[in-house]
Amino acid sequence: xxxxxxxxxxxxxxxxxxxxxxxxxxxxxxxxxxxxxxxxxxxxxxxxxxxxxxxxxxxxxxxxxxxxxxxxxxxxxxxxxxxxxxxxxxxxxxxxxxxxxxxxxxxxxxxxxxxxxxxxxxxxxxxxxxxxxxxxxxxxxxxxxxxxxxxxxxxxxxxxxxxxxxxxxxxxxxxxxxxxxxxxxxxxxxxxxxxxxxxxxxxxxxxxxxxxxxxxxxxxxxxxxxxxxxxxxxxxxxxxxxxxxxxxxxxxxxxxxxxxxxxxxxxxxxxxxxxxxxxxxxx
Numbered sequence: 001x002x003x004x005x006x007x008x009x010x011x012x013x014x015x016x017x018x019x020x021x022x023x024x025x026x027x028x029x030x031x032x033x034x035x036x037x038x039x040x041x042x043x044x045x046x047x048x049x050x051x052x053x054x055x056x057x058x059x060x061x062x063x064x065x066x067x068x069x070x071x072x073x074x075x076x077x078x079x080x081x082x083x084x085x086x087x088x089x090x091x092x093x094x095x096x097x098x099x100x101x102x103x104x105x106x107x108x109x110x111x112x113x114x115x116x117x118x119x120x121x122x123x124x125x126x127x128x129x130x131x132x133x134x135x136x137x138x139x140x141x142x143x144x145x146x147x148x149x150x151x152x153x154x155x156x157x158x159x160x161x162x163x164x165x166x167x168x169x170x171x172x173x174x175x176x177x178x179x180x181x182x183x184x185x186x187x188x189x190x191x192x193x194x195x196x197x198x199x200x201x202x203x204x205x206x207x208x209x210x211x212x213x214x215x216x217x218x219x220x221x222x223x224x225x226x227x228x229x230x231x232x233x234x235x236x237x238x239x240x241x242x243x244x245x246x247x248x249x250x251x252x253x254x255x256x257x258x259x260x261x262x263x264x265x266x267x268x269x270x271x272x273x274x275x276x277x278x279x280x281x282x283x
Contacts, residue, residue: 011072036247040106042150043060045147063101063102066100071094072094104208113138117129214238216236219231238272
């Protein structure tokens with residue numbers, strides 16, 4: 001963490017920056033309902049119990065960058081007297097502005113295991129497997145009996161997606177082969193790996209939406225008598241009413257299944273602008 005402070009003519013300013021990086025093999029419990037990845041391989045399930053290193057990657061709670069600026073500003077007019085001082089004196093403005101990069105997440109396939117071949121019942125023959133005609137239509141790519149595997153992806157890492165894409169979803173269109181999907185925005189191809197193989201997409205290599213918010217307070221002190229004072233506060237939280245998208249809400253809600261039409265859509269937003277006013281008497 002890095003901190004910088006300054007006190008200039010009635011302005012007190014603090015700036016704190018934190019860089020962090022957390023790596024693990026799994027950040028949540030089985031089929032966690034409140035995290036971005038839910039049941040995805042590496043979180044809800046292990047991709048391959050014989051090779052746990054496949055799930056080593058950025059933690060779900062890995063927030064790489066965070067910047068916080070807080071300040072207290074004694075507004076001009078502190079020394080005014082009389083009627084002018086009663087109206088324009090003793091005002092102060094303070095606030096906390098916070099900026100941070102997004103959390104990490106991953107696309108996955110939760111479709112039930114299913115192989116399609118040339119046999120009359122649709123199953124695969126030995127020849128189908130040898131000829132590459134056995135198609136995996138489910139989400140168990142490595143055929144270990146557990147779905148929710150990560151696919152192969154044309155993008156190994158991803159960040160900086162537009163706010164419009166988080167609000168409306170990236171979109172996902174199925175291709176003629178039935179196993180490949182292409183997103184409208186930002187244009188990524190997801191496909192099934194070779195039969196019995198693990199997809200090339202690592203765990204938590206995609207970065208979710210960042211957020212920033214500004215909380216501000218405007219205050220004024222009123223001296224009523226020698227012993228009685230009143231303080232007025234006007235508080236605004238997320239004063240600019242920015243929609244800060246989140247990947248998942250309580251109970252889940254993340255749209256990480258890349259074959260869904262609403263793939264990539266944020267599950268919700270943090271609080272909208274809230275305002276409150278207060279009076280405090282001291283005597």
